Amino acid sequence: MENVVIKTDKLTKRFGDFIAANEITFEVKKGEIFGFLGANGAGKTTAMRMLCGLSMPSSGTATIAGFNVYKQTEDIKRNIGYMSQKFSLYEDLTVLENIRFFGGIYGLSNRELKSKGEELVEQLGLQKEAKKLVQALPLGWKQKLSFSVAVLHQPKIVFLDEPTGGVDPVTRRQFWDLIYEASAKGITIFVTTHYMDEAEYCDRLSIMVDGKIEALDSPANLKKQFKAASMDDVFYQLARGAKRSD
Numbered sequence: 001m002e003n004v005v006i007k008t009d010k011l012t013k014r015f016g017d018f019i020a021a022n023e024i025t026f027e028v029k030k031g032e033i034f035g036f037l038g039a040n041g042a043g044k045t046t047a048m049r050m051l052c053g054l055s056m057p058s059s060g061t062a063t064i065a066g067f068n069v070y071k072q073t074e075d076i077k078r079n080i081g082y083m084s085q086k087f088s089l090y091e092d093l094t095v096l097e098n099i100r101f102f103g104g105i106y107g108l109s110n111r112e113l114k115s116k117g118e119e120l121v122e123q124l125g126l127q128k129e130a131k132k133l134v135q136a137l138p139l140g141w142k143q144k145l146s147f148s149v150a151v152l153h154q155p156k157i158v159f160l161d162e163p164t165g166g167v168d169p170v171t172r173r174q175f176w177d178l179i180y181e182a183s184a185k186g187i188t189i190f191v192t193t194h195y196m197d198e199a200e201y202c203d204r205l206s207i208m209v210d211g212k213i214e215a216l217d218s219p220a221n222l223k224k225q226f227k228a229a230s231m232d233d234v235f236y237q238l239a240r241g242a243k244r245s246d
């Protein structure tokens with residue numbers, strides 16, 4: 001189907017005898033905000049690395065933005081954006097320098113970098129900070145900037161690996177305004193999180209336990225299915241049976 005931008009079928013990653021991601025099968029549609037949940041060690045990062053073309057699956061299939069994860073990893077990388085807590089902005093470059101640096105990596109021309117850089121600084125209200133080092137910004141602003149940089153080249157999909165770690169719910173909510181804007185423009189959002197307030201903001205959620213997807217639906221349907229008052233409760237019901245935890 002044309003509208004499907006991520007499609008996996010029994011995607012599996014083994015490390016020796018250990019199965020980190022076990023026959024995961026799902027589809028994500030264009031513009032959808034898809035939450036990828038699981039306790040520590042459930043296999044989220046392993047799965048996400050395969051979807052980004054960074055790690056070769058052991059078996060199964062996956063198509064990302066129409067490209068095959070075994071054979072077309074360079075095409076995948078050109079069509080996605082990526083943001084994680086661990087890999088983020090350069091603290092010792094200014095806001096504008098970071099925008100230009102990462103925009104350049106994503107293949108924008110000098111002209112685009114100049115206009116998009118200024119546009120972005122204005123949109124984020126960072127005019128006064130544009131020439132300041134990123135290390136001077138509060139964490140919430142760094143995260144917003146980092147997300148904006150990851151979608152500067154208008155990728156088809158953006159992968160967010162725990163993008164809002166360490167900030168309060170109000171700051172997280174502001175970050176999510178940017179996510180909604182990107183999704184409204186047709187960018188698909190694939191996001192891992194440990195925060196259940198964030199899970200509630202997603203269109204659909206997948207919950208992984210010990211390498212397998214144990215539940216997949218909208219937050220409202222999951223709560224119905226598990227007769228739970230909150231996503232916290234759904235998550236707890238699923239994750240308490242987990243054998244792995246790092």
Ligand SMILES: Nc1ncnc2c1ncn2[C@@H]1O[C@H](COP(=O)(O)OP(=O)(O)OP(=O)(O)O)[C@@H](O)[C@H]1O
Pocket residue numbers: 015018020038039040041042043044045046047244246
């Ligand atoms: N290169 C590797 N070699 C062996 N085992 C690995 C390797 N990478 C990950 N694992 C194991 O695979 C399992 C899944 O790890 P993964 O990092 O995907 O989990 P996660 O759901 O992303 O957890 P977290 O929320 O802690 O990041 C863990 O038990 C981990 O120890």
